[in-house]
Amino acid sequence: MHWLLIGIVALMIFIERKLSKILWATGIFLLSGILGVIVLDTNVGAGDGALMPLLGGLFGMSVLLVSMNTKSDFPKQEISEEPLEIRANSRPICTGATAGFITGIIPGVGPAQGTVLTQLATRSGGTRDFLVGVSGVNTAKALLSFAALYIIGRPRSGAAVAVDQILDVGASELIFLIGIALFA
Incomplete structure (x- = not known):
């Protein structure tokens, strides 16, 4: 598994x-690894108890720093009545769904990495292809998390944790959940 994860990281870099961007990406990757080792494998942080404030601070700090230095307005929203053509978008739909299943199976690979893999596979950079691909990744990952809840009895997403607390997932509940997701 570690060779596969190293390959995905190398591809992303x-x-x-x-x-200069390759060097920045490599440096950030190495710094994040060092931070993980310090927090999880030493007595500097309190082990698993340090993850929530650490991640909250890292994610929150980046948003705060960017928002302090920029003035942004919401763009004018346009609602298109044009339906999405399934045949014209079949490549990003299929690659997004495949990447979603991959991200659902491989630990440490999330929807962001799956979306990058989708963009590489479709060789697209357009907004529509990106949105279709990322939607495929997230939908497939959500469906796989419900299947994992049924098959191995362990939730793999926040939604699966919530469903697990509400009801006991059997075959009929799994079919119902997947059916509703596909219908929506």
Whole structure:
């Protein structure tokens, strides 16, 4: 598994086109690994108890720093009545669903990485292809988390944890959940 994860990380780093961006991505990857080792494998942090404030601070800090230095307005929203053509978007739909199942199975690979893999596979950079691909990744990952809840009895997402607390998932409940998701 570790070779597969190293391969995905290397792919994510080397899709950058400029050497400076490759070096930044490599540095950030190494710094995050060092931070993980310090927090989880030493007595500096309190082990697992340090993860919530650490991750909250890291994610919150980046948003705060960016928002302090920029003034942004919401763009004008346009609602299109044009339906999504399934045949024209079959490639991003299929690759997004495949990447979603991959991210649901491989630990440490999330929807962001799945979306990058989808973009690489479809060789697309358009907004519509991105949105279709990321939707496929998230939908497939959610469906797989419900299947994992039924098959192995362990939830793999927040939604599956909530469903697990509400009801006992059997075959009929799994079919019902997947059916509603596909219908929606």
